[in-house]
Amino acid sequence: MIHFENVGLRYGMGPEVLRDLTFDIPKESFQFLTGPSGAGKTTLMRLLFMSLQPTRGLVRTFGRDISTIGKEELPLLRRRIGIVFQDFRLLDHLTTYENVALPLRVRGKEEASYRNDVIELLRWVGLGERINVLPPVLSGGEKQRVAIARALIDQPQLLLADEPTGNVDPPMARRILSLLVQLNRLGTAVVIATHDLSLMDRFEARRMILADGRLEVYD
Numbered sequence: 001m002i003h004f005e006n007v008g009l010r011y012g013m014g015p016e017v018l019r020d021l022t023f024d025i026p027k028e029s030f031q032f033l034t035g036p037s038g039a040g041k042t043t044l045m046r047l048l049f050m051s052l053q054p055t056r057g058l059v060r061t062f063g064r065d066i067s068t069i070g071k072e073e074l075p076l077l078r079r080r081i082g083i084v085f086q087d088f089r090l091l092d093h094l095t096t097y098e099n100v101a102l103p104l105r106v107r108g109k110e111e112a113s114y115r116n117d118v119i120e121l122l123r124w125v126g127l128g129e130r131i132n133v134l135p136p137v138l139s140g141g142e143k144q145r146v147a148i149a150r151a152l153i154d155q156p157q158l159l160l161a162d163e164p165t166g167n168v169d170p171p172m173a174r175r176i177l178s179l180l181v182q183l184n185r186l187g188t189a190v191v192i193a194t195h196d197l198s199l200m201d202r203f204e205a206r207r208m209i210l211a212d213g214r215l216e217v218y219d
Ligand SMILES: Nc1ncnc2c1ncn2[C@@H]1O[C@H](COP(=O)(O)OP(=O)(O)OP(=O)(O)O)[C@@H](O)[C@H]1O
Pocket: 011, 014, 017, 035, 036, 037, 038, 039, 040, 041, 042, 043, 044
């Protein structure tokens, strides 16, 4: 589904942050991406989301070399990828429901066509009682689950989650992990960037470890 070949990335004139990355993200796979702070996890997530271009090497996403994808085409391809940011990026003046529905609304979809899907998804993440609440009154774990629901509303083939348990207590971290595992069992490929060793120990999965700009993959 995604293929990296000898990928290198530098910001501006700086040193190479990522070097010679060659790996695949197979369909329906589940992997943790880990490594020390500053190792380049967020940078790699941005390459996977096609918000960065490699400075060398090849990134093929859904069969397409991303250096050849035009500006008008990119949003279409990105719809197949859901992303959950470390800092949630919810809009505080919109309710939980409206935040999750936003990607569909901005595309001009009629509310009647998605209303039930949004409510069902919010129930699935355990927020059935928080549908009309604004983000500032939600707990960290609740915000994280709104962000996950928003990333899933378009039924992506790949979900990228950057430190999804970084701001929650251990029981909530386990709950979020189990949601992502369930999602994967339903067929979505999942990449979780995390520092949290205890989280990774809870679920046997592929580990992609970044150190000094290089990647080791343990299947
Ligand atoms: N926009 C940018 N411009 C220049 N350098 C950057 C930029 N973003 C990241 N870097 C540098 O790239 C390196 C990798 O950063 P990145 O944020 O990808 O690491 P990380 O593994 O996600 O770190 P953390 O676990 O602390 O979030 C760091 O040295 C960082 O300073």
